[in-house]
Amino acid sequence: MKKRLGVRTLTLVAACGLGVVLGISIRDWTPRVATALAAAPPQTPPNDGKLRVIIFGAHPDDAEYRGAGVAMKWAKAGHHVKLVSTTNGDIGHWQIAGGPLAQRRIKEVQEVARKLGVTVEVIDIHDGEIMPTLENRKIITKLIRQWNADIVITNRPNDYHPDHRYTSILVQDSAFMVTVPFFVPDVPPLQKNPVFLYTSDRFERPNPFRADVAVGIDEVIEPTLDALLVMESQIHEGGANGHAGLFPDDAAGKQRRRDEVRTSLARRYAGAANQYRSALVKFYGEERGKKVKYAQAFEICEYGRRPTQAELKQMFPF
């Protein structure tokens, strides 16, 4: 059951940053970074015949890296895309942490979303601490229902980071449950189980990623990179494993780092095009599929609705 904080306790929470106060989990409350988001009404896109896509990542940069290019293509075509971070990212930096970092990262992903033309939400759970609990499953289920999602995207549960793994588990656990009327009955169930997709990765065990569909993002690669490079705390400064030398104070040093990270990000999407070439050829045909330079690939999760190849074409109408 949700509890409400008194004014004095709220002040204490604020004074302690986003930390756990009085031994009470932050998940029991609505702490300060999320206050504005939580106060806003649930975001539901209009029922206008366009696709509604929701992309989950564990930290305020994951859904962006994994979804940005294709998200921009959907957005440009008038489809509705929402990026969600399941934690607030408050330990994702080598030098700063807590509330100030969470607030900085929220601002970064809000600017990325503005540039991509999508919606964003950051759930106020501590970075490094998300667990696959019933309470969190309900949060994710509600978000998918409120977005009235046709497509749900996340990373696979095979991953080096516990937050990534548990975010994936929580999203998987919401597949099917989003259709069950008496699970979180205060938000209407979806009439149709969405298609759940995993983004690509290089983890091999227990099974490697399988590209069921791959789409080219050549025409949006430059604005996609422009958008991603907004996340300076992560991309330029190196996030949790960075150091002061990565993004020096002088203008020339800063530009060098900007060029370096842009090249490396572009290489990541180019690598995907080469690695998943056969999926590109299957989707676009031989001639067009072979020409794609930058791509993103997805695997269909067995727990959501299983789309036919024709449905996949409708879901990626590019």
Ligand SMILES: [Zn+2]
């Ligand atoms: Zn992450």
